[in-house]
Amino acid sequence: xxxxxxxGPAPASPEREVRPEFRGSAAEYFRVWIVNLLxxxxxxxxxxxxxxxxxxxxxxxxxxxxxxxxxxxxxxxxILKGRILAxxxxxxxxxxxxxxPVSVWxxxxxxxxxxxxxxxxxxxxxxxxxxxxxxxxxxxxRVREALPLYLGMPLLVVITFGLAYPWFMARHKQYVISHHAxxxxxxxxxxxxxxxxxxxxxxGLIILGMSVVAVLGAMVVSPVAVLLPQAGWLAFxxxxxxxYIAYAFAYAYVQARLTNLAWNSTYGAGVRFASTLGAxxxxxLYISNLLAIVFTLGLAVPWAVVRTLRYRLENxxxxxxxxxxxxxxxxxxxxxxTGQELGEIxxxxxxx
Amino acid sequence: xxxxxxxxxxxxxxxxxxxxxxxAGGRIKIVGRDVDAGFxxxxxxVSTRIANTPRWIFLPGGAAxxxxxxxxxxxxxxxxxxxxxxxxxxxxxxxxxxxxLLVAALFWAIVDFGLxxxxxxxxxxxxxxxxxxxxxxxxxxxxxxGLAPSRLPQERQEELAAKLEALAALAPDAPAYRxxxxxxxxxxxxxxxxxxxIIVLTDELVGLxxxxxxxxxxxxxELGHVRHRHVMRRLLEGSAVALLVAGVTGDVAAATSLAxxxxxxxxxxxFSRDNEREADAxxxxxxxxxxxxxxxxxxxxxxxxxxxxxxxxxxxxxxxxPATEERKALSEAK
Numbered sequence: 001x002x003x004x005x006x007x008g009p010a011p012a013s014p015e016r017e018v019r020p021e022f023r024g025s026a027a028e029y030f031r032v033w034i035v036n037l038l039x040x041x042x043x044x045x046x047x048x049x050x051x052x053x054x055x056x057x058x059x060x061x062x063x064x065x066x067x068x069x070x071x072x073x074x075x076x077x078x079i080l081k082g083r084i085l086a087x088x089x090x091x092x093x094x095x096x097x098x099x100x101p102v103s104v105w106x107x108x109x110x111x112x113x114x115x116x117x118x119x120x121x122x123x124x125x126x127x128x129x130x131x132x133x134x135x136x137x138x139x140x141x142r143v144r145e146a147l148p149l150y151l152g153m154p155l156l157v158v159i160t161f162g163l164a165y166p167w168f169m170a171r172h173k174q175y176v177i178s179h180h181a182x183x184x185x186x187x188x189x190x191x192x193x194x195x196x197x198x199x200x201x202x203x204g205l206i207i208l209g210m211s212v213v214a215v216l217g218a219m220v221v222s223p224v225a226v227l228l229p230q231a232g233w234l235a236f237x238x239x240x241x242x243x244y245i246a247y248a249f250a251y252a253y254v255q256a257r258l259t260n261l262a263w264n265s266t267y268g269a270g271v272r273f274a275s276t277l278g279a280x281x282x283x284x285l286y287i288s289n290l291l292a293i294v295f296t297l298g299l300a301v302p303w304a305v306v307r308t309l310r311y312r313l314e315n316x317x318x319x320x321x322x323x324x325x326x327x328x329x330x331x332x333x334x335x336x337x338t339g340q341e342l343g344e345i346x347x348x349x350x351x352x
Numbered sequence: 353x354x355x356x357x358x359x360x361x362x363x364x365x366x367x368x369x370x371x372x373x374x375x376a377g378g379r380i381k382i383v384g385r386d387v388d389a390g391f392x393x394x395x396x397x398v399s400t401r402i403a404n405t406p407r408w409i410f411l412p413g414g415a416a417x418x419x420x421x422x423x424x425x426x427x428x429x430x431x432x433x434x435x436x437x438x439x440x441x442x443x444x445x446x447x448x449x450x451x452x453l454l455v456a457a458l459f460w461a462i463v464d465f466g467l468x469x470x471x472x473x474x475x476x477x478x479x480x481x482x483x484x485x486x487x488x489x490x491x492x493x494x495x496x497x498g499l500a501p502s503r504l505p506q507e508r509q510e511e512l513a514a515k516l517e518a519l520a521a522l523a524p525d526a527p528a529y530r531x532x533x534x535x536x537x538x539x540x541x542x543x544x545x546x547x548x549x550i551i552v553l554t555d556e557l558v559g560l561x562x563x564x565x566x567x568x569x570x571x572x573x574e575l576g577h578v579r580h581r582h583v584m585r586r587l588l589e590g591s592a593v594a595l596l597v598a599g600v601t602g603d604v605a606a607a608t609s610l611a612x613x614x615x616x617x618x619x620x621x622x623f624s625r626d627n628e629r630e631a632d633a634x635x636x637x638x639x640x641x642x643x644x645x646x647x648x649x650x651x652x653x654x655x656x657x658x659x660x661x662x663x664x665x666x667x668x669x670x671x672x673x674p675a676t677e678e679r680k681a682l683s684e685a686k
Contacts, residue, residue, distance in 0.1 A: 027445075028403050034451040035442045040599065041458040048599060054402055054438075061405025068359070068368065069406045069418070073399075087595065094591040099547075100485045133368060134361025134416050183366065294614060298600045299452065326366040 015272070015319040022313050024062030026306040032058050033302040045087075049080035059309060065132060065318070074129035074337065082337030089342065112154065116146035121339030127180060128335065138329050141179035149175055170196040173262045182268075183326040189266040199257045203250040210246030214239055245287065252283035263316070270322035276315045285311060356424045360387050363414035373409070373417060375428050380409075382417060389415075398425065400435045403442060462596070463619060468626065471588040475581040480528060480549055483583055487548030491532065494552070502533035504555055509533050512553070515564060516571050522641040527579040531571075541656050543570045545577035545631075560655055569639060569649035576634025582627045586620075593619045624672040632679060650683030 036051035053076045060070040097104040120143050127139040153168040170191040177189040218239035256277035263275035285308055292300035360369040360382055371384030380396055382389045391411055399408040407425050409417040419425060431439075441447045502509065513531050520526040529549040536542065536554040544552045551574045553567070561567045577583075597616050636646050657676045673679075 024403070024405075031445065031448045032403060032442045034448050034455060035438065037600065038451045038455050038458070039438075041455060041462065045595075045599070057399075058402050058405055061402065071399075071408060071418075073408075090595070091591055094594075095587055098486065098587050099482055101489065133366040134363050134418075135366045293601065298615070301601060328364045 015321050016323075017274075018066045018318040018320060020063055020065045020313040020316060020318075022063055022306070022310045024058060024306065026303040029055075029058060029306050030299075030302040034299075046080065049083055050076040052076070052079055059305075060130065063309075063313065068133050071131045072129055073131070074125070078125075078337045079341065082339070082341035085338050086341035112151070116150040117143050118339040118342050119150065120146050121335055122342075123176065123179075125335050125337050125340045132182070135183045135326055135328050138181045138183075139179055140181060140329070141175075146175070166196045166200040167193055169200075169258065173258065174265075177262060177266050181329065183328045185269055185324070185326045187266055187268045189262065191262060191265050195261055196258065199254060199261070203254045206250045206253055207246050210249065211243060214242030214246060217242055248286050248290075249279075249283045252286055253279040255279075256282045270320060270324045272319040272321075274317040274319060276317075277312070278315075281311065354424065354428055356419055356421050356428075358382075358409070358417040358419035358421075360384060360417050361415065363416060371417065373419070382411075398429045398431075400431060401426065401439045403439075463593075463622070467589055467592055467596075468585070468623065471585045471592065472580070474588055475584040478581075478584055480581075483547035483549075486583075487546050487550045490546045491550055491552070495534075498538050499534040499536050499552070499554075501535065502555055503535050504533055504558060508558075512558070512564070512567065515568060519568055519572060519638060519642050520575060523575070523579070523638055525579060527575065529575060529578050540659060543574050545574040545582070547583045549578045551575070551578065557652075557656070560659065561652055563648065565644045565648045566652040568642070568644060569635060569646075570652055572635035572638040573631045573649070575638065576631030577627065579634060580627070580630050582631070585627070586623065589623045590616075590620055593623075621672055625674050628673050628679075632674075632682065636683070646683050648683075650680035653683070654680050 032054060036047070036054055039047040040051050053072070053074055056072045056074070060072040063070050093107050097107060120139070120141055123141075124139040127137040130137045149171055153164065153171060156164045157168050170193045174189045174191045177187055180187050256279040259277055260275040263273040266273050289300070289304035289308065293304060354375050356373040356375075358371055358373050360371040361367070362369075369384050369387050371382050371387050374381040374383060375393065378393050380391050380393050389411070395412050397410045399410070401407065401422055404420075404422055406418045406420050407422055409419070409425075411417065441451075504512075512533075516531060520529070527549055529551050532550055532552045534552055534554055536556055539554065539556075541557040541560040542554050543557055546552060551571065553571065557570065558567055593616055597619075632649075635649060639646050639649070653676050
């Protein structure tokens with residue numbers, strides 16, 4: 001491979017399209033999920049680390065790309081260690097910020113400073129513990145390189161009252177994808193910032209438009225609350241629900257379009273990607289998942305996981321220009337899971 | 353000797369090599385078109401079985417084989433007994449049904465007993481002084497919005513404070529508290545226990561009461577909140593519930609976070625109602641010691657509800673307090 005194929009546009013030679021597929025089933029995953037939930041409750045959470053590894057191994061092992069499955073081999077002990085630390089930090093945060101509200105600024109400050117470290121280490125942990133065809137992925141970025149992006153850009157977002165946010169998201173996606181590697185083969189990504197602004201602008205219009213509809217709807221429904229006091233809570237709930245649907249729809253729109261744009265702007269040695277997620281499909285998926293989970297008191301979670309994964313895989317393709325053989329990066333050492341667990345408990349979105 | 357079809361990856365390059373695994377006499381042989389290797393079987397590590405996901409056979413030196421033939425591998429590999437048991441439980445639909453029932457029972461036991469118990473034990477070890485900042489800020493916040501200085505004469509305030517002090521002295525485990533008198537034109541007749549043991553009594557409640565014993569009944573209930581550290585327990589229980597719910601729903605995308613918010617709200621309302629009942633029980637005990645008629649409590653509660661501004665009616669499972677009819681009936685039965 002040469003430098004020109006790595007950075008160049010789509011090559012002229014015919015490409016082979018490779019689509020991932022999921023060979024598991026919701027019923028099978030439900031059985032794995034419920035047994036692992038039972039053991040997690042029985043051990044007061046200790047087993048959750050092993051449960052996480054088993055669930056991820058099920059999902060990875062059943063995902064095939066070009067005939068071969070993925071493999072996940074994180075150590076449950078490492079995850080448990082990270083998880084215990086994350087739970088301690090979470091309780092300290094929840095209780096101290098409630099008792100002494102000013103302290104939230106101290107937590108926020110330390111959290112923002114640690115964000116680049118948490119992000120890089122979480123992505124590295126996940127990449128190095130994922131493999132395909134016996135070769136590990138890697139995230140060889142240095143924390144030092146992440147500092148200007150994750151310390152400077154959020155500041156810029158605050159100073160510009162959010163106007164810089166789409167730019168930050170474009171840089172974030174670009175950073176995360178372009179620092180991933182399969183073996184020694186790096187990925188490249190260049191996000192067109194203008195298009196990212198277009199996505200957020202249209203998402204803003206969606207929220208605005210649907211909120212107006214929600215408020216009008218609430219005005220129609222509110223007399224019911226006066227006539228039927230017993231149904232008063234329903235009249236209170238309906239507008240909230242409508243705004244939630246608007247939010248879910250805008251969120252799905254951003255997710256779908258941003259993911260598509262990111263993958264369509266990604267290239268590697270002799271490989272391109274195509275992502276075709278639909279905003280309406282994704283919004284329908286989110287809302288039906290939510291309803292199913294609420295009405296089954298949580299039992300639909302594994303079903304929701306499987307159908308979401310299946311939809312995402314169906315809308316992803318790898319376009320191979322040449323049958324490249326990739327090589328392993330030498331001497332990959334394991335990293336701790338604390339970053340990943342902290343990120344999960346505080347809902348940091350690492351996603352691509 | 354058994355032969356298992358597999359794929360071989362050397363761990364250095366992503367090329368796949370179709371091979372056959374041959375097992376005989378404690379040795380494993382890997383044979384294919386351009387692969388020919390042999391290892392002692394005990395130096396080879398096989399991944400544990402999870403449903404029908406492909407099995408990995410990790411070879412010394414970084415190479416690995418993968419095979420879809422789980423049953424053939426199970427015949428030659430002795431997995432640890434725990435691993436075999438877990439796989440068997442995961443494979444059986446009948447056990448999945450049993451697991452659903454067990455999970456429901458455990459969930460109920462944790463939420464109804466384990467969590468409140470643990471929170472109460474932990475709260476006992478956190479001094480009341482830890483809540484001082486929160487309590488001071490809460491009172492300042494209410495003073496800015498909704499509360500005004502009390503218009504009760506000084507002597508009347510001192511009289512009620514003295515009666516409360518005498519009542520609290522009868523308790524075997526009286527908590528440290530501080531009573532604050534306020535006028536509350538918007539909120540109306542009420543009393544609250546704030547963090548760090550501050551008890552706020554509104555002029556409107558004193559005005560609504562037909563006897564001081566009714567005021568004392570409500571104050572005894574607020575003392576119960578202070579004594580049982582309900583502020584700290586609500587905090588601990590809230591954080592633990594958030595973790596518990598995230599443990600179940602955490603696998604799904606963040607957009608469905610409402611799926612986590614709804615059960616958290618229901619559970620926290622449940623804890624709140626339990627705390628009210630505990631404070632009621634404390635009040636009844638204290639009233640019995642002081643010789644106050646328990647019916648006073650039900651009487652004042654009913655009158656408070658009668659004059660309270662009517663908000664949207666919440667169904668019972670979302671309400672922070674038990675139904676007033678239930679509490680009134682209890683107070684009359686005592």
